[in-house]
Amino acid sequence: MSDVISAEGFAPLRIKRVVQETSDAVSLVLDVPEHCSHRYRYRAGQFLTVRVHVEGRELRRCYSMSSAPLDDELRITVKRDRGGIVSNWLNDTAAEGGELHVAPPEGRFVLPEATADSDALVAFAGGSGITPIMSLVRTALAESARSVRLFYANRGPDSVIFSDALARLAERYDDRLVLQHHYDSDSGVVTASAVASFVAGTGTADCYVCGPAPFMETVENALVSSGLPRARLHLERFTVAQVPPGVTDDCGEATEEVVIDLDGSRVTAAYRAGNTLLQTARLAGLKAPYSCETGSCGTCMARIVDGSARMLNNDALDDDEVEEGWVLTCQSLPTSRRVHVVYE
Structure with missing residues (x-):
């Protein structure tokens, strides 16, 4: 196994063990060499970015750790997905002794640094969304x-x-853990009333939600309607937000160019309608940083110093960062004729 760490931070990690969790999900236990163990320390709820080559294409996908920092192992869990090239490839081909190129842990879907023991933790997981929740x-x-x-x-x-x-x-933990399983086959899809009933009476709580998009939308709306403060609501999305057909900008004038500062260089790129700032950077030949592409991790964040853009989704930046001009480039569409974005 090669010990070379790429310029983008990917290191080759050996697959120590493969665990068949269900008929369509596997856990991969990764062997982290001692010399780079410090790079793979993580907080509960974070994820790894995996880089693979499938049929001649380089692809990156994010997978949450299903292990916990208290464990002596690093484990991700991958479920098959209809049309999921990488997830299906890993389920089909991952084997003990194989190698995956993995970037260090990232993500803000984590427990607060300081939380009172009197504050409950309420989690909603759908399908493979159980991985970070676990x-x-x-x-x-x-x-x-x-x-x-x-x-x-x-x-x-x-x-x-x-x-x-x-x-x-x-x-x-029968005195502290309440576990409720919901089966669509028995009860139909999760409803807002089921969510409200489950969270009722929990008092001050941090709520974590991860799963398929329709499930997350139902849970999020129900929690907000119940009066849960936004600061207590934590979302982790596994799917990429799609740009709606025909969407360009909100300002009535077409964006013409995007100026990008990255790694000490400045590039001016013609803008193609409907592309995000990250896609624009890629088309300009730049190796702009990115990871989840869902607006959850913050890896692709950059600051707009001229012009404006709007984010399709933002689960990573707080209000102060947004006010200072920071955006998630994977989710940002230009809204002015010229946009200048700086990766710092």
Whole structure:
């Protein structure tokens, strides 16, 4: 195995073990060499970016750690997805002794640095959205006295990832963990009333939501309607937000050019309607930083110093950062005739 770390931070990690979680999901336990172990320390809820080559194409995908920092291993869990080139390829080909090129952990879907044990943690997971939630729940139970409530939705019992592990947690922490499984096959899709009922009476709580887009939308809307402060709502999206057909800008004039400062160089690129700032940088031949491409991690953030843009989705930047001109370039569409963006 090569020990060379790429200029973009990817290191080759050996697959130490492959665990078949369900018929369509596997966990990959990765062996981190001692010399770069410091680069792969992480907080519960974070993810790894994996770079692979499939049929001659370089592809990057983000996978949350399903292990917790208290473990002595680094593990990601990957579920098959209709049309998911990389997830299906990993399920089909990943084998013990194989190698994956992996960037260091990232992500802001994490537990607050300081939280009162009186504050509950409420988590909503749908399908493979259990992966970061599992890490968060295990960490909160092991390292605090917080009460934890987990609502886990799946198509049916056979789709439940970590079924045995969750049952063991519920038994071990029966005084602090409430686990509710929801099966679409029995009850239909998750409704706003089911969400409101589950969160009722939890008092001051941090709510974490991860899963398919329709599930997340239902949960998010129900939590906000219940009065949950936005600062207490944490979202992790697995799917890339698509630019609606025909969307260009909001200002009534077409964007003509985008000026990009990156790594000490300045490039002026013609703008193609509907492209994000990240896509524009790529078309200009720049190796702009990116990872999740869902607006969740903050890897692609840059600052607009002239002109304006709007973000399709933002689960990474706080209000102060946005006011200072920071944007997530993977989610940003120009809204002025000229835009100048700086990667710092």
